[in-house]
Amino acid sequence: MASLDRVKVLVLGDSGVGKSSLVHLLCQNQVLGNPSWTVGCSVDVRIHDYKEGTPEEKTFYIELWDVGGSVGSASSLKSTRAVFYNSVNGIILVHDLTNKKSSQNLYRWSLEALNRDSSPTGVIVSNGDYDREQFAENPVPLLLIGTKFDQIPESKRSEVLTRTAFLSEDFLAEEINLVIEKRYFTRDPSPVRLSFYLLF
Amino acid sequence: MYFHWKLNLYVILLVLIFVVPFYIGYFVVSNIRLLQRQRLLFACMVWFTFMYFFWKLGDPFPILSPKHGILSIEQLISRVGVIGVTLMALLSGFGAVNCPYTYMSYFLRNVTDGDILALERRLLQTMDMIVSKKKRIAMTRRQMYQRGEDQNKQTGFWGMIKSVTSTQSGSENLSLIQQEVDALEELSRQLFLETVDLQSTKERIEYSKTFQGKYFNFLGYFFSIYCVWKIFMATINIVFDRVGKTDPVTRGIEITVNYLGIQFDVKFWSQHISFILVGIIIVTSIRGLLITLTKFFYAISSSKSSNVIVLVLAQIMGMYFVSSVLLMRMSMPLEYRSIVTEVLGELQFNFYHRWFDVIFLVSALSSILFLYLAHKQAPEKHMAL
Secondary structure (H helix, E strand, C coil): CCHHHEEEEEEEECCCCCHHHHHHHHHHCCCCCCCCCCCCEEEEEEEEEECCCCCCCEEEEEEEEEECCCCCCCHHHHHHHHHHHCCCCEEEEEEECCCHHHHHHHHHHHHHHHHHHHCCCCCCCCCCCCCHHHHHCCCCCEEEEEECHHHCCHHHHHHHHHHHHHHHHHCCCCCCCCCCCHHHCCCCCCCCCCEEEECC | CCHHHHHHHHHHHHHHHHHHHHHHHHHHHHHCHHHCCCHHHHHHHHHHHHHHHHHHCCCCCCCCCCCCCCCCHHHHHHHHHHHHHHHHHHHHHHHHHHHHHHHCHHHCCCCCHHHHHHHHHHHHHHHHHHHHHHHHHHHHHHHHHHHHHHHHHCCHHHHHHHHHHHHHHHHHHHHHHHHHHHHHHHHHHHHHHHHHHHHHHHHHHHHHCCHHHHHHHHHHHHHHHHHHHHHHHHHHHHHHCCCCCCCHHHHHHHHHHHHHCCCCCHHHHHHHHHHHHHHHHHHHHHHHHHHHHHHHHHHHCCCCCHHHHHHHHHHHHHHHHHHHHHHHHHHCCHHHHHHHHHHHCCCCHHHHHHHHHHHHHHHHHHHHHHHHHHHHHHHHHHHHC
16 A cells, blocks of 8 residues: 555535545445535545556555535635645546536536646636636546436436537547446435546 | 505515415425325425414414404414514524624634644545545455455355354454544544634634725624623613613714704604614615525535525515514604504514513523633634644
8 A cells, every 4th residue: 555556536526416425336336325415525445456357457546535515615615625636646527417507617626626736836826717728738637427317307318418518528528428227236226327428 | 555565565474474385395295205196285284284383373472462353464463573573583682792703803813824734734644544444444345355255165064154253353343444434534524624714714814904804893893882782772671671762863863962962853864864774784684694594504405405495595584574674663763653553553562572672682692602602612622733
């Protein structure tokens, strides 16, 4: 468990989109029974065999840091949250497919996390406007996840998918739609159905 | 006469007593899965329960004279008034104490950057400890799982005994580490909240050094005098069982006229000034109420309950408004009091003022106690770090 092998991934998103459920699902292989509001930051760990089966196989611990809160929080909350954004290897942005606002807030979330990363003094440089150029030269990989797809009625699903296509275009991303079937889970009630779109 | 007054009042009462509670009942019932099928039926049941308790509310209070019928407006207003007045008094009491405490920089604790950095370092250290423990748990679980697969292949008596002993020690170890992790997570949450608290105090200190900050500081002193005076008056009213005859503005102007001998057209000025003051009081108190409620509900809201919360807010606001009309009567000059009396019907206004004073006093004293304890406790916590 040397510090060289440390992989830290932030999980960001609005309140109530399903970050804690997602992290719990990835690390414990179980559905979170009683989700509650995350205060501060909750961390969970997943063991990952990098390049499994090859001679270069290496075991990594992926730390998923699930930071709670919203983009519109008080500045004291924001500056305290910034403590968690140090030396991040990757960012997972989570948004709720039933809630348009949460997708729009993703830009601000990514700016908050990336600005903290790049400027050691902690001063936020941009005025909040979205700028594609910032993502072009960004060395930190982003993963965008949309949750609660199964709660959208059949009629609106194509509309939602076009919206997410625009979203991935804005982040200069490739889009892969992956739907995880219910059968995968050991427990039954309404699990989180994920559709991933991968960004490079 | 006073057609618009009465129209507004009737519509508000209609909404407050019929529409909103029914809607709330409907949404609450919709959230419970078991009762989905007969939503309307259960919503009606909830509404009838609400009406029953609402009616019962009138019994312990001496608010009605017997000459009123059972379905008169006075019945409804009196009950709504009781609830609203209690609410207003509670909030005013708390606001009267909290407002100077917040605005005056005398109460601000001294926070340095070093304090904040030390707390942040502690927070990160705690997070690191949580991470390393979780890594151990994950690795142990993985090893147990792999060994478990091997164990399943072992059959026979010895195989069973081996599997029992090894998994037992493994799982005991795991639960111990899990307990440590839970304790550490609780600690990390507390540290996080403390850091947020320190950051906001630091920002308030910086704000108080600006021009705006100094202005609010001065207002804070002014308000604290006003609040102390209000508490004092409430005590006197209760102890001496007194009901004010004239409103404070008219009295203030009368005193000014008598002492300073300036020629004032008392009636004209008192009317305008008292209306402006009453307007300011109502606007600031409603604004304060909304801000407090927003903070409170923001913490407990979720996608399921947001409908219910909005409706509850609407209900509270409505009751607050009706009772502020009731209580406003005290602050108005004599000729306008008769208007309110006529519109709202014959209620025992004195009772409401007395009730308001009592609850106001109770609320103010308990919030003083509460703030004192909170203020004392906080520096001790930081000294221990």
